[in-house]
Amino acid sequence: MNAPHQRAYVWQHSSWPAWEYDSEVISASLTQARLQQGKVLGKAQVIDMSGDALTQVVNDIWVQEVLATAAIEGHKLDFDQVRSSVMRKLGMATAGPSPRHVDGLVDVMHDAIQNFSVPLDFDRLFRWQSALFPGGTSGIQRIEVGKFRTCQDPMQIVSGRPGKEVVHYRAPDSRQVPQEMAQFLAWFNKPSEIEGIVRAAITHLWFETIHPFEDGNGRVGRAIMDMAIAQDAQSAVRLYSMSRQLQENRTAYYDALKAAQTGNLDITPWIDWFAKQFALACIKSERIIDQALEKAAYWAKHVTHSFNARQRKALQKLLDAGDGGFLGGLTAEKYCKITGVSKATATRDLSHLLQQEALVVRGVGKATKYYINVSGWHQKGSDEGAIV
Template identity: 70%
Template sequence: MATSPGNAYVWQLPTWPAWTYDTQALADALARARLQQGRVLGKAQAVGLAADAFAQVVNDIWVGEVVATAAIEGQQLDVEQVRSSVMRMLGIASAGQSSRHIDGLVDVMQDALHNYTVALDADRLCRWQSALFPGGTSGIQHIEVGKFRSFSDAMQIVSGRPGHEQVHYLAPDSRRVPAEMARFLAWFNASGGEDGIVRAAIAHLWFEAIHPFEDGNGRIGRAIMDMAIAQDARSGTRIYCMSHQLEQNRKAYYAALNAAQRGDGDVTAWVRWFADQFSEACVKSEAVIDRALEKARFWAAHAAHRFNERQCKALRKLLDAGDGGFLGGLTAEKYCKITGTSKASATRDLGDLLGNGALISRGIGKATKYYVNVPGWRQE
């Protein structure tokens, strides 16, 4: 039998949705968040928003955020397909194949950022949700697509085996959703005067509390979060690794949301946690910028070399792994698996990469391991 929580959900309170928070208690966390935000913006400006290196930054952050927002929901996306979809969205001609559901997720995330000045309404949210589920299914299950949920069953977030489920959250009845969303959207479109980080935190929490769709609420809620952050910064450039940060702290993220969805409507603890995550996301963005600069310098150093498609794919994987990130180094066997090529072709490709200095090697014979040749990187 399902276990039910012992305390009320915020939407059950007579004061709902009167969110409250202690401004003084949030001061330090918000100050840290703004400091880190200033650092990452300053570094981005130092690189130059129009520079090729910054284009690589944007591409890398986009790919990471798409993968992460899906991973939070337990979906493992093919990184190469995500990269292709992002490249297509950014107008890069060399984009490869991707899938409809990945393209749909990228479209949603792009619309939230690039059109951050456009008011948010129910139709737009329903189109976002429809884009996430081409064909009208979630897995093999038919779901309500392109509209708010209307089924009569309770909207619950549960875990555990059938018959022994634990209810983590119970959302408002479907009949309440249109009115609840109208109230949320009216607030969102009129709340620009509130601190932008506080507003983003409350917007994400409020949307997740309503849980208006049968599926896709997490991804759409994070797109709303991104939109609020873009409105605060007055920029639609993706520069923050927020979904990546939340994915790395997935259990704490769900725990913080769950705690905020109960109690008396005081969201001080939730906003403080959110601001701390935003600070860490900015730190990660700085690291992405630094790594993108290293990548840009690598490709510039080898601009005269005509790498084939297999070599480019392997080099991108090594560069994406970062300093010491490709555990055990690259072997001929791994190269074959990454590129789908024969051992003979792998031997030729790797020999060519060694010859032009793109790779360096350690060991001999079958024990040979290859590392991307980036000065200062660990080769172990």
């Protein structure tokens, strides 16, 4: 007797898209995820929900999420531009300029969370994808924007050099996409009894499996994932760093997606992995909340001190880097680069910050290094570039 034919991808299965999973197998991971989520929510409730501390938390998480969801696709965005765009979206008056493609990504992510109760439809998804490519190009290549892909060639995810490409996944043909997306959106918009984290995991996998756009599928797919998480929490406040967690485990993320998109429709391993990542994302959010409280306490301590704009910019840079995020400490040369001033002005500014106890100093002469004066910070960690 011949063995049954092994289908390459889940969408080729006769039961597609009837996803299956073992609730008992994933129960431990889901319990841990909910436990960590509860800790985040508890800490968020401790701080004034309308105060500066929570605003700082939301801002920090937003910035990291925007940077991360772009980085997963290999796009490195400028930290300051992202921060300015996020601040403007959150209504903070000190926001600076930012380019259209950064604003577009922030707009998409904001709409997914802020309007989580508004049903998804084709038009909204088209506007999201268009916002990612304001010039109608990806790099210098013209792409289809504001509509589902129509290309005749197979939509494939590949790696490797030309001539030696490795195909990791092939999505349904373009002519199938409208019907596939209509089925997905009907499921997504319908009230569901599925456990919220499980639903978010299925949501992201299902969308990425269809891969409906010529480009931007990852960023749009993670926005829909965020929307599902917001629907579960019934909250428009972004308190979780899920894209950052996926970016830090990018290889495992792609491997988990690939495994779930291949073979049968049992996605128990994918949901289990996703729940564990959500738990880890919550742990990182806890740390962001802690750091925001530390930043708020720092500025409150120095509220009566007269720092100029240059000094505030440098101090904010150090605070944004976090404990140990500015390897080697701040030097006069680095201060010049951050603020654009001369060495003499940098020396005067730094001396004033030392007098105000805003900084602490280590070393002498050319070995002089300055660190932010936050109690409990060890000032050890990764390269300075980590802050961007």
